[in-house]
Amino acid sequence: MTLQISQTLDARGLSCPMPIVKTALAIKPLRSGDLLELLATDPGSVNDVAAWSRSTGNPIVEQSVDGGVYRFVLRRK
Amino acid sequence: MDESLNLVLFSGTDDKLQAAAVLTAGAAALGRPVNVFLQYWALGAFRADRIQADHGLAPEAGSDGRAAVDALRAAGQASWAETLRQAKELGGVDIEACSLSMDLLRLAPSDLDPLVDGVEGITSFYLNAGDGQVIFI
Numbered sequence: 001m002t003l004q005i006s007q008t009l010d011a012r013g014l015s016c017p018m019p020i021v022k023t024a025l026a027i028k029p030l031r032s033g034d035l036l037e038l039l040a041t042d043p044g045s046v047n048d049v050a051a052w053s054r055s056t057g058n059p060i061v062e063q064s065v066d067g068g069v070y071r072f073v074l075r076r077k
Numbered sequence: 078m079d080e081s082l083n084l085v086l087f088s089g090t091d092d093k094l095q096a097a098a099v100l101t102a103g104a105a106a107l108g109r110p111v112n113v114f115l116q117y118w119a120l121g122a123f124r125a126d127r128i129q130a131d132h133g134l135a136p137e138a139g140s141d142g143r144a145a146v147d148a149l150r151a152a153g154q155a156s157w158a159e160t161l162r163q164a165k166e167l168g169g170v171d172i173e174a175c176s177l178s179m180d181l182l183r184l185a186p187s188d189l190d191p192l193v194d195g196v197e198g199i200t201s202f203y204l205n206a207g208d209g210q211v212i213f214i
Binding site for chain 2: 013014015016017018021022023025026051054055056
């Protein structure tokens with residue numbers, strides 16, 4: 001079963017803290033339960049997205065890495 | 078995490094302002110209120126007519142540091158002003174000019190970039206900071 005992504009945020013090429021700042025901005029207008037897909041190349045994003053998710057309560061429902069691109073799917077709380 | 082982060086910016090070079098912008102944006106993304114107090118040369122960098130200018134780097138950067146900063150910028154890193162603009166979009170970020178430094182640099186509020194919310198004294202800054210951390214850059 002594939003997840004129904006509401007929005008994709010392409011943060012590839014952006015350095016810290018922009019992937020997280022743009023994630024926080026992008027998730028705000030979504031509805032509770034909507035899924036935001038984030039693509040990033042900043043290696044720090046693995047720890048940063050996890051910390052942001054824990055702190056803000058928007059869970060990571062999928063996570064993978066492919067050829068230096070980190071992909072996260074976050075659910076709007 | 079609701080405890081405020083309180084940054085006093087003194088240095089006006091692009092590297093230190095970038096570091097401060099990263100601290101601000103990261104805290105804002107976590108929903109932490111951020112109070113930024115602009116003093117001396119940092120305040121000068123927020124002049125509307127100079128904010129986009131090259132403000133140089135701290136002396137320890139040297140020529141290798143200069144090249145590294147330029148390479149990151151060429152790769153698309155957002156400027157410190159742009160990083161602060163996005164942090165303010167998240168909400169909870171208040172940027173105030175130190176009134177003493179306004180006098181020192183002979184600035185009027187209309188001389189400042191719209192990123193700056195207002196002018197205040199140190200007492201107001203401490204009052205807003207409450208028990209939160211104060212960091213000097």
